[in-house]
Amino acid sequence: MAAEFGVLGAVEARIDGRSIVLGHARQRCVLGVLLVEAGRPVTVDQLIDRVWGQDAPQRAAGALYSYLSRLRGAVAGAEAAIERQPSGYVLTVDPQTVDLHRFRRLITAARASESDQAATDLITEALALWRGEPFAGLDTPWLDSTRRLLLNERFAAELDRNDVLLRLGRHGELLPALSAAAAEYPLDERLAEQSMLALYRCGRQADADEQYRRIRRGLADELGSDPGTALRRLxxxxxxxxxTLDVPVGDARGPGVQLAAPTTVPAQLPADVRAFTGRTGELAALDRLLAPPDGDEPPLxxxxxxxxxxxGKSALAVRWAHRVREAFPDGQLYVNLRGYDxxxxxxxxxxxxxxxxxxxxxGPEIPPGVEERAGRYRSELTGRRMLVLLDNASSVEQVRPLLPGTGSCLVLITSRDSLPGMVAVHGAERVSLDLLPPADAVGxxxxxxxVRVDHEPSVAADLAAACARLPLALRIAAELAAARADVSLAELVAELGDHRLRLDLLDAGGDPRAAVRVVFSWSYQHLPADAARAFRLLGLHPGDSVHVEAVAELTGTDVGEARRLLGVLVRASLIHVGRGGRYGMHDLxxxxxxxxxxxxxxxxxRKAALTRLFDHYLAGSVAAMDALYPEHAAAAGDPDTARNWIEAERPNLAAACTYGAAHGWYRHAIDLAGTLFRYLDAGGPVAEAVTVTASAVSAARAVGDRAAQARALSDLGRLHRRQGRLDEAAETYRQALALYADLGERAAEAVALRNLGSVHWxxxxxxxxxxxxxRAWSHHRQLGDEAGQADxxxxxxxxxxxxxxxxxxxERLQAALELSARLGDRFSEAYALSLLARLSRRPAQLERAALQLEQSLAAVRQAEDRTAEAYVLTDLAAVYARGDRLADAAGHLRRALVLHRRIGDRASEAEALNDLGxxxxxxxxxxxxxxQHDQALVLAREIGDRYEQARAHDGIAATDGDGANLELARRIFADLAVPAAPSLGSPASSS
Structure with a gap:
C-alpha cells in the first residue's frame, strides 16, 4: 500500500490517500520528531525534551511509551515501523515517502542539475510539497526551532528558483514577487541581488540603484557592516x-548570479564531551532561541x-551544536578564537x-583585507543554513566581522565576558552559565x-564544593580520584584542603577561577616529575594541537617516552586526545x-625546548620538500607521506613562523618560510602562504638580513601576482629589487626585474x-648567463x-631559440618555437613546435610539475589552433584551466578562458x-588585466554581433596602444 507522511504543514500520514488517525497533539508531536529523524535513533530523553520541553511531567517517560505504542499500531499498515534500539527509537520508513526528505532530495538534485529548466522543474515540484507552516497546530520549543529552520530552507529554495528563472530570462514575471520579498527581507543580500538584476533587465536602472542604496543603509544601521563583495560588484x-548582465543565451550556467549550491559542507565541530551532565535549562534556553520571535524575523x-x-561554556556549546547539527544541513563552522591567550x-x-x-x-580568490574577506564570507553564507560556533571570544571586535548577514544562519558565541555590545548592537540573546547546581556537580x-560517590555522598558533595562546582575542575579531580582507587574520597578531600592552604592562589574576592587553579595545582603536584615537566613545556607550544614526535623534541626524549608521558597527562585530564592521534589542551x-x-x-x-621543536619542524619541512620535489635532493622519501605530514602540521608550521618572527627565533622563521614557500605557492592556502612569507620578511628585517628580506619579498610579490593583486605585487617586487641592487646581487636583481616587468605586462x-x-637582459649578458638572456x-x-x-x-625569439638550443634547454626551446610558430604560421614550423611541445608535456607530467604543465598545455593549444586542430586545442585549454584554478594563477586563467573562447x-x-569570454571578462576586471578585458569584449562582440562590446574592445586596445589582435602568450612565470 502506498504510504505518505507529512510535516510540511500539519503532521499527517496517509495510506492509499486515506488519512490515518494519529491521536492528540502530544502523540502527533512524537511522530513529527520521528519523521524529521527518519532512519536515525532518537533517545527517550531527546523525545521527552522535544515533545514537552521544560514542562515535562514527572511521568513523561510512561506517557511517551504509551504514545509510541499507539503510533506503532497506527502506522503498521503504511510500510513503516517504530523500533526500539539500544541507542533509542527509530522510525524505519522510506525517506522519500516523507515530504520533508523528498523536498530536500529534490532541492539537492536541482542544485546538481546542469540544466536550468530541469532545475526549475525540480524546485517547483519541491515547493509544491508545502501545505503551510511545518507542524501546524503543534507548539513545543524544539518544534518551533525546527519549524523556523525549515522555513529558512524553503526561503533558500525560493531564492534558488529565482536564480534559474533569471537566467532563463523570466525577469519580468518574477519582478513583482521579488519586490515583495525584498520588502519582507530587507537585509538579505542575495535577494537584493536578484531584485536589482530583475529591475535592471526591465529597464529600471535607477530603481536598481535605489534598491542597493536601501540595503546598504539597512546593513549599516542594523549590523554595522557594508554590503558583501558580490552585491557591490553587481x-x-x-x-x-x-x-554581460543581459539575459544569457541558451540553457547554460552563465556569469550571472549562480544557483547557491554549497560545493562543500563543513563539519568542523569538535568531538562531543564525554559524560556531559546537567545544563538542561541552558540547553532548553538555546533551543528556544531558534523559535521565531514576535514580529518580523531578525536578519540573524x-x-x-x-x-x-x-x-563549561565550550562543552555546553559543543553538546548543543551536535544536538541540532541536522537542522543545519549546509554545515557547521567552528573556531577557537583563543581570545584570552x-x-x-x-x-x-x-x-x-x-x-x-x-x-x-x-585560495587565490580569498581577498587580502579583513573587510573584503568579511564581505566575501557573508556572501558565501547567503541562503545557506549553517551553524557558526565562535569559541572563546574576548571582545565584540573579535566577533563582529565573523557574523553572517543572513537569517538562515545561527551564530553561537562563548566568552568569559558578557559582551554587552553584542546584545545592544547585534541583538544577541545571552545565556549565562553559573556554577553547576550541587546535585549536577555530584552527578x-x-x-x-x-559507585564510590554513592558510598560517600556527603564527602562527594564536599569534593564538588572544593572544586567550586566548575566542570573543568570536577573532571580533573575525578580523574585523580579514579587513578587512586585505594584512597577514600574523604582522604582526597582532606588532601585537597591542605593543598589549598599551602598555595597562595585564592584571591580575596573568591573568584571561582582561583579554585580551578587550585585543582590544577593539586593534580599537577601528583604528576611524576617527568610528566610534570612535559606538561609545563606543552604550555609553550604555539599551536593548537601537537603530535607525539613534536612532543619528543619539545621534551628532549624519544617517541616511546613521549607517548608514555602523554598517556600520563591524558589520564590526569590535563590534555585530551584529538583527531588523528594528536593532543590538545584547554586554554586555561x-x-x-x-x-x-x-x-x-x-x-x-625553555629556549632550548622551543629551539628543538622548531628544529624538528624545519627538518621535517626540508625532508618533505625533498620528497615532493626530488630534482633538488640527493635522496627523496615517499611523496604521499610527505604531503600528508605537511597537511597535518601546516597550522603548526605557520604558527612556528609567526611565533618565531615575534619572539626571537628569526632564523627559524626565515628558513621555515623559505622551505615551505614552493609547497604553499603551488597548492597550499594562499592566505596562509602570505602570512608565513610576511613573517619571514619581518624576521629578516629584525636581524638585518637584507638578502633574506629580499628573497622573502620576492616570494611575497609572487603570491600577490598569483592572486591578481598586481599593484601590491609591483610594490613588493620594487622593494626586493632595491635590496638586490644595494647588495650587488646582480643575478637575483635580474630575476626581480623580469618579475616586475611581468607585472607591468x-x-x-x-x-x-x-x-x-x-635591463634584465643586460644584467644576464654581463654575468654570462645565457639562460637568463634567452628568457x-x-x-x-x-x-x-x-x-x-x-x-x-x-628576431628576438629566434635569438632566444638559438640560445636555448645551444644550452640544451628543451623547455625554453619549445616555448620559443611555439611563439615563432604563431607568428609565422608555416606548416613545418607548426609541426616542429607541436612535436617539441608534446615532448615537453610528457616530461613535465612525469615530473608532476602542474604549473609547467598548465603553461605547456596553453602553448600547445595555441599551436594546434593555428594548425586547425580545434578539438585538440579546446581539450588542452580545458585541462590548462583546471590546473590554473588549482594552482591559483588567476591571470593565466583569464587568458586561457579567452583562448578557449x-x-x-x-x-x-x-x-x-x-x-568563456564572459567568465574571462569578470576575472580580468577583478585583477586589472585590461588587455584580457579587451579580448573578452572583442570575443563577445564576435559571438553575438554586439556593437557596444566591440566599441569597448577598440577603446581599450587604443588606450593600450596595441593592435586588436589575438593574444601571443604571456611571460612564463619565474621565481
Whole structure:
C-alpha cells in the first residue's frame, strides 16, 4: 500500500490517500520528531525534551511509551515501523515517502542539475510539497526551532528558483514577487541581488540603484557592516550598464548570479564531551532561541554563552551544536578564537581565510583585507543554513566581522565576558552559565568516578564544593580520584584542603577561577616529575594541537617516552586526545602550564625546548620538500607521506613562523618560510602562504638580513601576482629589487626585474615592462648567463608582438631559440618555437613546435610539475589552433584551466578562458564561446588585466554581433596602444 507522511504543514500520514488517525497533539508531536529523524535513533530523553520541553511531567517517560505504542499500531499498515534500539527509537520508513526528505532530495538534485529548466522543474515540484507552516497546530520549543529552520530552507529554495528563472530570462514575471520579498527581507543580500538584476533587465536602472542604496543603509544601521563583495560588484556592473548582465543565451550556467549550491559542507565541530551532565535549562534556553520571535524575523540569530573560566561554556556549546547539527544541513563552522591567550589569539583575518577555505573558496580568490574577506564570507553564507560556533571570544571586535548577514544562519558565541555590545548592537540573546547546581556537580562526579560517590555522598558533595562546582575542575579531580582507587574520597578531600592552604592562589574576592587553579595545582603536584615537566613545556607550544614526535623534541626524549608521558597527562585530564592521534589542551590549562614553565624552568631551558621543536619542524619541512620535489635532493622519501605530514602540521608550521618572527627565533622563521614557500605557492592556502612569507620578511628585517628580506619579498610579490593583486605585487617586487641592487646581487636583481616587468605586462604598461626586460637582459649578458638572456629575449619578443612589431619579435625569439638550443634547454626551446610558430604560421614550423611541445608535456607530467604543465598545455593549444586542430586545442585549454584554478594563477586563467573562447568560436560553438569570454571578462576586471578585458569584449562582440562590446574592445586596445589582435602568450612565470 502506498504510504505518505507529512510535516510540511500539519503532521499527517496517509495510506492509499486515506488519512490515518494519529491521536492528540502530544502523540502527533512524537511522530513529527520521528519523521524529521527518519532512519536515525532518537533517545527517550531527546523525545521527552522535544515533545514537552521544560514542562515535562514527572511521568513523561510512561506517557511517551504509551504514545509510541499507539503510533506503532497506527502506522503498521503504511510500510513503516517504530523500533526500539539500544541507542533509542527509530522510525524505519522510506525517506522519500516523507515530504520533508523528498523536498530536500529534490532541492539537492536541482542544485546538481546542469540544466536550468530541469532545475526549475525540480524546485517547483519541491515547493509544491508545502501545505503551510511545518507542524501546524503543534507548539513545543524544539518544534518551533525546527519549524523556523525549515522555513529558512524553503526561503533558500525560493531564492534558488529565482536564480534559474533569471537566467532563463523570466525577469519580468518574477519582478513583482521579488519586490515583495525584498520588502519582507530587507537585509538579505542575495535577494537584493536578484531584485536589482530583475529591475535592471526591465529597464529600471535607477530603481536598481535605489534598491542597493536601501540595503546598504539597512546593513549599516542594523549590523554595522557594508554590503558583501558580490552585491557591490553587481551594483558597479549595473551602473556601468555591463552588457554581460543581459539575459544569457541558451540553457547554460552563465556569469550571472549562480544557483547557491554549497560545493562543500563543513563539519568542523569538535568531538562531543564525554559524560556531559546537567545544563538542561541552558540547553532548553538555546533551543528556544531558534523559535521565531514576535514580529518580523531578525536578519540573524546570535546566541551568547557567557560565564567564568572553566564553567563549561565550550562543552555546553559543543553538546548543543551536535544536538541540532541536522537542522543545519549546509554545515557547521567552528573556531577557537583563543581570545584570552595573551600570546596567540587568533587573528580575525586568519579565521575568515579558514572559513572561506572551508566554504569552498579557492585560495587565490580569498581577498587580502579583513573587510573584503568579511564581505566575501557573508556572501558565501547567503541562503545557506549553517551553524557558526565562535569559541572563546574576548571582545565584540573579535566577533563582529565573523557574523553572517543572513537569517538562515545561527551564530553561537562563548566568552568569559558578557559582551554587552553584542546584545545592544547585534541583538544577541545571552545565556549565562553559573556554577553547576550541587546535585549536577555530584552527578558529574558519579559518572566519572563511579559507585564510590554513592558510598560517600556527603564527602562527594564536599569534593564538588572544593572544586567550586566548575566542570573543568570536577573532571580533573575525578580523574585523580579514579587513578587512586585505594584512597577514600574523604582522604582526597582532606588532601585537597591542605593543598589549598599551602598555595597562595585564592584571591580575596573568591573568584571561582582561583579554585580551578587550585585543582590544577593539586593534580599537577601528583604528576611524576617527568610528566610534570612535559606538561609545563606543552604550555609553550604555539599551536593548537601537537603530535607525539613534536612532543619528543619539545621534551628532549624519544617517541616511546613521549607517548608514555602523554598517556600520563591524558589520564590526569590535563590534555585530551584529538583527531588523528594528536593532543590538545584547554586554554586555561595551557595558560597554567605556561605560567609553571616560566616559574620552574630556566629561560635557557625553555629556549632550548622551543629551539628543538622548531628544529624538528624545519627538518621535517626540508625532508618533505625533498620528497615532493626530488630534482633538488640527493635522496627523496615517499611523496604521499610527505604531503600528508605537511597537511597535518601546516597550522603548526605557520604558527612556528609567526611565533618565531615575534619572539626571537628569526632564523627559524626565515628558513621555515623559505622551505615551505614552493609547497604553499603551488597548492597550499594562499592566505596562509602570505602570512608565513610576511613573517619571514619581518624576521629578516629584525636581524638585518637584507638578502633574506629580499628573497622573502620576492616570494611575497609572487603570491600577490598569483592572486591578481598586481599593484601590491609591483610594490613588493620594487622593494626586493632595491635590496638586490644595494647588495650587488646582480643575478637575483635580474630575476626581480623580469618579475616586475611581468607585472607591468599584466597591467598593460608595455613600455615599462620592456624597460625592465631590457635591463634584465643586460644584467644576464654581463654575468654570462645565457639562460637568463634567452628568457629576457622571449619576454622582449612578446612585448614587440603585443605592440605590433612582428619583425622585431621574430628576431628576438629566434635569438632566444638559438640560445636555448645551444644550452640544451628543451623547455625554453619549445616555448620559443611555439611563439615563432604563431607568428609565422608555416606548416613545418607548426609541426616542429607541436612535436617539441608534446615532448615537453610528457616530461613535465612525469615530473608532476602542474604549473609547467598548465603553461605547456596553453602553448600547445595555441599551436594546434593555428594548425586547425580545434578539438585538440579546446581539450588542452580545458585541462590548462583546471590546473590554473588549482594552482591559483588567476591571470593565466583569464587568458586561457579567452583562448578557449576563440577556439570554440572558430569551431562553431558560439554559445559556449560567449560563456568563456564572459567568465574571462569578470576575472580580468577583478585583477586589472585590461588587455584580457579587451579580448573578452572583442570575443563577445564576435559571438553575438554586439556593437557596444566591440566599441569597448577598440577603446581599450587604443588606450593600450596595441593592435586588436589575438593574444601571443604571456611571460612564463619565474621565481
Amino acid at each position: 551594483h558597479e556592473r549595473i551602473l556601468a550598464a555591463d552588457p 540569530t546570535v546566541a551568547l554563552l557567557s560565564g567564568t573560566a572553566g564553567v 595573551a600570546e596567540q589569539p587568533v587573528a580575525v583575518a586568519d579565521v575568515l581565510a579558514s572559513f572561506l577555505t572551508a566554504l569552498g573558496v579557492r 558529574l562526579l558519579r559518572r566519572l568516578i563511579g 590549562l595551557r595558560a597554567y602550564a605556561a605560567e609553571l614553565a616560566t616559574a620552574h624552568d630556566a629561560a635557557p631551558d 599584466r597591467l598593460g604598461d608595455y613600455r615599462r615592462a620592456a624597460d625592465h626586460y631590457q 629576457a629575449l622571449v619576454r622582449l619578443g612578446l612585448v614587440d608582438a603585443r605592440l605590433g612589431d612582428e619583425a622585431q619579435a621574430t 576563440q577556439v570554440l568560436r572558430a569551431a562553431g560553438d558560439a554559445a559556449e564561446a560567449r560563456t
